[in-house]
Amino acid sequence: MIIYGFKGAHLRTAPLPAGSSCPACATPDALKASVYSRYAHVYWIPFFPFSKSAVALCEHCQQGWEEKTLPAELHPAVRTLKKSTRFPLWNWAGVGVLVLGLAGASIAGRYHERDRLAYLAAPHAGDIYTIHSMGDSTKYSLLKVMSAKGNTVEVAANEYEIDDRSPINELNAPEKYSKETESLTVLDLQIMHNKGQLTDVDRLEE
Ligand SMILES: [Zn+2]
Structure with missing residues (x-):
């Protein structure tokens, strides 16, 4: 049986741009947003990331919003933060190992094929x-x-x-x-x- 599934990872927390104020308590410059990646794993080895999500939090009144409930005035700033946050390389670890393995096998196969043709000739x-x-x-x-x-x-x-x-x-x-x-x-x-x-x-x- 192969064990696989999905996991989340925290990528970054950053303050939302100066001037934005909390939709709940109206305190200025108290908002932070965190970006998370969701990635597929096989035997807990991260394989590839496939989505990002974000949450926002007011540090003054502790009101938090998930992406679905995010007030419309925060959308542009949160979207910009998400866009500028990259998936970390380790999210791709399994794919990287696979690609390296296939490249290695293909090189070994080509050497063997070259030997075979030389031996036949x-x-x-x-x-x-x-x-x-x-x-x-x-x-x-x-x-x-x-x-x-x-x-x-x-x-x-x-x-x-x-x-x-x-x-x-x-x-x-x-x-x-x-x-x-x-x-x-x-x-x-x-x-x-x-x-x-x-x-x-x-x-x-x-
Ligand atoms: Zn607040």
């Missing part, structure tokens, strides 16, 4: 290709490069298929590969990669 003996069989879309298997010469590789097919996008841990054992090999060209590999039949390249020994 210049195969080494020992490279292991993850193969996605097109007939049954949840099955993955491996091809192992036994030797590479010029533009041609000799690959041995793994004799097993499993429901795992990263089958290397389970399937990469010498006795699970076919004793027979077949020849593929670098172009064949690139076409398989473009079609989504060859989904990953691992180079275990450098």
Whole structure:
């Protein structure tokens, strides 16, 4: 279960501009207004703010007004104070962490993609290709490069298929590969990669 909800936070209290007088007791320059933010939290981590509210208080007669009951003559000053009060950055903490995490994952993914294309363009003996069989879309298997010469590789097919996008841990054992090999060209590999039949390249020994 995910615990989430809304919380309020006090942002600022400031006197209303000189010259405004209390609608209740008419004392001049005794009014203050406070601005609050309302933000969404997930597990009490602030995620994002979505509204501001304000209350006004007379320090002389202690009369207070919520936004809904605010006398009309105080509206402009309270609105100006609200507008000039920014949501603090910590109200966005969860969104910030998410954005940083996604950016990090995307950079890591791009590095991995670059490695994969470089490995495909210049195969080494020992490279292991993850193969996605097109007939049954949840099955993955491996091809192992036994030797590479010029533009041609000799690959041995793994004799097993499993429901795992990263089958290397389970399937990469010498006795699970076919004793027979077949020849593929670098172009064949690139076409398989473009079609989504060859989904990953691992180079275990450098
Ligand atoms: Zn008053």
